Amino acid sequence: NAGVTQTPKFRVLKTGQSMTLLCAQDMNHEYMYWYRQDPGMGLRLIHYSVGEGTTAKGEVPDGYNVSRLKKQNFLLGLESAAPSQTSVYFCASSYSLGQGDDEQYFGPGTRLTVT
Amino acid sequence: AQTVTQSQPEMSVQEAETVTLSCTYDTSESNYYLFWYKQPPSRQMILVIRQEAYKQQNATENRFSVNFQKAAKSFSLKISDSQLGDTAMYFCAFMKHESGNNRKLIWGLGTSLAVNP
Numbered sequence: 331n332a333g334v335t336q337t338p339k340f341r342v343l344k345t346g347q348s349m350t351l352l353c354a355q356d357m358n359h360e361y362m363y364w365y366r367q368d369p370g371m372g373l374r375l376i377h378y379s380v381g382e383g384t385t386a387k388g389e390v391p392d393g394y395n396v397s398r399l400k401k402q403n404f405l406l407g408l409e410s411a412a413p414s415q416t417s418v419y420f421c422a423s424s425y426s427l428g429q430g431d432d433e434q435y436f437g438p439g440t441r442l443t444v445t
Numbered sequence: 446a447q448t449v450t451q452s453q454p455e456m457s458v459q460e461a462e463t464v465t466l467s468c469t470y471d472t473s474e475s476n477y478y479l480f481w482y483k484q485p486p487s488r489q490m491i492l493v494i495r496q497e498a499y500k501q502q503n504a505t506e507n508r509f510s511v512n513f514q515k516a517a518k519s520f521s522l523k524i525s526d527s528q529l530g531d532t533a534m535y536f537c538a539f540m541k542h543e544s545g546n547n548r549k550l551i552w553g554l555g556t557s558l559a560v561n562p
Contacts, residue, residue, distance in 0.1 A: 371554070372552045372555055373536065374552075388549070420490065433492045434490075434492075436489065439488045
């Protein structure tokens, strides 16, 4: 049971390049989330998904797209990277069968630098 | 809108002593959930403790306990017998009790805790 994994762990992009971050979970969780973490800003929700085939915008969705074609995978895409997207990106998942007290399980993070 | 405030950006404590991290939140909801997450230097986010608002009893997990004051909208974390491995960033988070698909956490900005030998 690997939990939540993220690929890649580190990446450097040039402005304008595109890339996709992959998140995978093997816990059969319904909910998945993408956050970015910046110094002094805490965690900010980019997009989330409440089930296979569904996605929704979070606090800071601009410049990102997501897809949830399979229940276990949640992809975050940057179509044209900008220096403002330099950040550490975290994926999380939760089961959410209950009333909302479900723990979010986090991946190890991806450090992305856009030059 | 719900907000979560952690008023202590940085704190330090001596090993084996007790430290309390503060968290306040603003909501008009009557039932909700509160969480403390820990992020050590490894960056891995780990759930420390959770509290459901309608439960009056304060949650406890080994050396970690909370002081939940619903009327004051306060949710502080107490770490007893601090250990070097407790050095981390600690985040307080809030989630509304809501049916349907709105399961988003609202996060504080974090408190950086250093445990000194």
